[in-house]
Amino acid sequence: MKPSFKYAVIHRHRTKYAVKDLCEILQVSRSGYYKYVKHLNHTAKDFDLAEKIRTKQESCKKTYGYRRMKLWLDSEGITKNPKTILRIMHKYDLLSEIRRRKRWRKMARTRHRYDNWLSREFNAEHPNQKWVADISYIQTQEGVLYLSMIRDLYDRSIVAYRTGTSQTINLVLDTIHLAMKSVETESRRELHLHSDQGFQYTSQAYFDLTKEYGILPSMSRRGNCYDNALAENFFGILKTECIYRHKPETFEEANKMIDDYIYFYNHERIQLKTGLSPLSLRQSG
16 A cells, blocks of 8 residues: 555544554554645645636736736735745646747858958959949838949949848849859859958858859958948949939839949940940940
8 A cells, every 4th residue: 555545544534543543553654644744735725826826817818927926916915935836837737828939049150251352453354353242222211222233343334233122142142143144154263253241241152152153252351341442432423423312212213213323334424544434445345
């Protein structure tokens, strides 16, 4: 017979017979019996408190956590340790159904860094030898429009560009895909693509794409905007000569302004250094 069963028999007959005699007959210790009784009393108290908590949880639609439940019990004149309340709520399945948001752990992402192969040598001997890339933004009344572009240092032309309403890695990748359509396979081996250390350019996807095309990535030093001055320079020209003057209100207006201006810039805008537009210089070479 299990001790717990013997203790239950003793407890049932404790008013008729002496506890000492019952313990001797059933061969259990009195200390064990009294420990059993203490546990019974503890369980009974737990049950009474659990019923009060259950009633409150039903009225508040199970939204109270143990801290809020303690405040309510205090207001009812029932003083209990918060740990006791939490234990009982666990034991009787009375926990709040409202859970705190989980803290998402920031997963480690591979970030690639590249040497500064360009090293501020902003001149190129032929097309598709040195490109610079960057992202800028244009403010409209509908929000921010992001512009990703690639500029060729040979003639300062804009090789490719893409716009989007969010600053994503795909915005950069799409720009590269578009730019590479005009580059012959043989020329790719000499192509350097320079950028800053934005997350798009340090991403695994950017690393994979440049490797796929055989492009040699180059990267500015941290916090040194002058290493990518020719990319920044174009955005300054675009905004000064077009965006700031006309102030587009919608994404559609901004996109049209960018399309029109880049066409003008590539085909018609004369550069003081050469006396030709970028693509005129390329054709003459």
